[in-house]
Amino acid sequence: MILVQPMVDSVTQNLSMFGFAPEYKGVSDIQGNEISLGDVHVLFGLTDGLHGSLTFGFKMPTAMNIVSFMMGGMEMPSFDEMCQSALGELGNMIVGTGLNNAQSPTLINFSPPTLVVDGHIFISTKESKTQKLEFELNGTPFYIAINLENQ
Numbered sequence: 001m002i003l004v005q006p007m008v009d010s011v012t013q014n015l016s017m018f019g020f021a022p023e024y025k026g027v028s029d030i031q032g033n034e035i036s037l038g039d040v041h042v043l044f045g046l047t048d049g050l051h052g053s054l055t056f057g058f059k060m061p062t063a064m065n066i067v068s069f070m071m072g073g074m075e076m077p078s079f080d081e082m083c084q085s086a087l088g089e090l091g092n093m094i095v096g097t098g099l100n101n102a103q104s105p106t107l108i109n110f111s112p113p114t115l116v117v118d119g120h121i122f123i124s125t126k127e128s129k130t131q132k133l134e135f136e137l138n139g140t141p142f143y144i145a146i147n148l149e150n151q
Contacts, residue, residue: 002050003102003146004131010098011135011144014090018069025134030145037132037143039063040079041116042091046099049108052148056091062140063087079117088113 008024015022037057044054058066060079067083068076070090076083091113099108130147 002104003054003098003148004133006101006103007054007094007098007133007144007146009101010094011133014093014097015066015137018066020066020069020137023136025136025141028132028134030130030132037145039117040087042087043114043116044091044095045111046148047109047111049104049106050148051150052146054095054110055145055147056094057143057145058087059140059142062137062142065138065140066090084115084117088115
């Protein structure tokens with residue numbers, strides 16, 4: 001799929017700015033049209049050039065760890081609005097870099113991030129192929145689901 005390697009490269013590039021060394025574990029197909037990737041989901045719609053969605057999924061401890069590093073090591077007592085904003089901004093950075101690196105012949109636009117915090121959520125996608133990229137960060141997994149129409 002056109003976005004797999006650009007997103008892998010973007011995750012590595014952007015998380016390394018905060019001192020992380022994410023390990024890419026591989027890609028797999030998601031069967032059906034429901035996605036559940038953890039406790040915290042960050043969703044992006046692809047609106048021009050390509051149509052579909054990108055969904056980041058984190059377990060809460062992973063999300064809190066990432067945000068803490070982004071805030072210079074500051075301990076985060078809860079996943080409040082500041083944490084949500086930081087994670088959304090990281091998503092913007094990863095998606096923007098990944099789409100820029102995709103070398104698409106047309107401009108690809110994406111929506112602002114939508115954060116969903118709930119450990120028991122399933123996100124419905126269109127009836128199209130969805131691929132799940134798995135990463136490991138400090139021993140805990142996180143995921144990016146790529147759902148593109150007409151691919």
